[in-house]
Structure formats: C-alpha cells, structure tokens
Amino acid sequence: VYTTYIVDIFGYAGFVDEFNIRKAIFSPFLITLAFLLLRNNGLPSYFFLNIIIALTVTTSLVIFSGSNLPILFIAVTWVSFAILAIVARYSRVSRIRLKHIHNNNVLLRWLAGISLLFIASIFAFGGGAYLNFDLMRVYEFRREA
Numbered sequence: 001v002y003t004t005y006i007v008d009i010f011g012y013a014g015f016v017d018e019f020n021i022r023k024a025i026f027s028p029f030l031i032t033l034a035f036l037l038l039r040n041n042g043l044p045s046y047f048f049l050n051i052i053i054a055l056t057v058t059t060s061l062v063i064f065s066g067s068n069l070p071i072l073f074i075a076v077t078w079v080s081f082a083i084l085a086i087v088a089r090y091s092r093v094s095r096i097r098l099k100h101i102h103n104n105n106v107l108l109r110w111l112a113g114i115s116l117l118f119i120a121s122i123f124a125f126g127g128g129a130y131l132n133f134d135l136m137r138v139y140e141f142r143r144e145a
Contacts (some may be wrong), residue, residue: 002066016067023065030061030078037085045088049081126127 007017036052040046060077063069101107122128 002062006063006066014067015063018066018068020065020068023068027061027065030074031058034078034085037089038080039089043088049085049088052081052084083093 002015003017003019007015034057038046038049038053055078059122060074064074
C-alpha cells in the first residue's frame with residue numbers, strides 16, 4: 001500500500017520508496033511494547049490509546065521503514081505515545097460534577113447562541129470577504145485566501 005499509493009500519490013511531499021528490511025523487522029517489537037504499556041481499565045482513555053497505536057504509531061512505523069527515515073523520527077513518535085500511556089495509567093483525574101440540566105431547551109439555546117457568536121466572530125475578523133457560493137470559483141477564492 002505504501003509503495004503503490006503513498007509514494008505514487010504523495011511523492012512530491014518527500015515520500016520515497018527506500019524500504020529498509022531491518023527497520024520493518026524492528027517495527028512489530030515497537031508495536032508490542034506500545035501494547036504492553038496499556039492497561040484495560042475500562043475507561044475511554046484505553047480506547048483512545050488503542051486508536052493512537054492504530055492511526056499514529058503504526059502508520060509512522062510504515063513510513064519509518066518504507067522511507068528509511070532516521071531512528072529519531074520513530075523515537076519521538078513512540079516516546080510521545082509512551083508518555084500518554086504512562087500518564088493515563090498512573091494519573092487519576094477526579095470526575096467533574098456538573099449540575100443536572102432539567103430543561104434541554106436551555107442548553108440548546110446556549111449552544112445555538114455560542115455557535116452564532118462563533119460565526120459572527122469569523123465575519124468580524126474579515127472572513128466574510130472570502131465567502132463564496134459559486135462552486136466554479138472555489139479555487140480562485142482559496143488561492144486568494
């Protein structure tokens with residue numbers, strides 16, 4: 001997949017096909033180490049850490065071995081994941097107690113008001129100058145923006 005799609009499509013961005021078999025053999029050990037850091041505590045953090053392994057660590061390892069990148073590339077990625085996993089394992093954040101909202105309409109009105117304020121702030125800072133409803137001129141406006 002890397003050589004067929006990533007290198008062919010995104011080669012201009014620096015993705016090259018310089019496969020290194022030693023780095024490819026080394027990669028499963030890093031994934032195993034990443035999974036050993038996890039502890040299934042039933043909290044959402046466990047799920048998100050698994051997603052990070054699947055989407056960040058594994059794909060970085062593919063690029064690491066497929067493009068023959070330096071060890072520092074994967075070291076930064078893996079150490080970042082390890083820090084997140086260790087913090088998730090040993091820190092206990094107390095749950096935030098919120099007041100129970102009895103009327104959902106109040107919450108919906110607040111969220112609608114905040115959304116309108118956000119959209120108004122975009123226009124206030126000049127974002128309305130690039131508002132375009134003509135699909136034929138999308139790239140012109142994008143280039144100007």
